[in-house]
Amino acid sequence: MKTGQALVAGEAVQDFDVTGKGRTDTGHEMRTFAFVAKNTTTTLSFTSTTTGTRLGPASTTCRSAPGC
Numbered sequence: 266m267k268t269g270q271a272l273v274a275g276e277a278v279q280d281f282d283v284t285g286k287g288r289t290d291t292g293h294e295m296r297t298f299a300f301v302a303k304n305t306t307t308t309l310s311f312t313s314t315t316t317g318t319r320l321g322p323a324s325t326t327c328r329s330a331p332g333c
């Protein structure tokens with residue numbers, strides 16, 4: 266299993282799973298989600314939820330933009 270989460274201010278906003286993918290077929294896909302910051306700064310993080318291995322999912326690019 267290779268699973269992970271995107272978190273905003275420590276709260277999970279999206280789960281992802283790349284189980285069965287590898288170096289030649291990484292399972293790369295574009296994901297988007299929206300959130301409203303509760304403070305002037307908000308932490309956006311990505312974490313692996315895979316245990317028992319050093320090989321978990323990876324994030325390659327992250328962009329943020331102010332909303333309307």
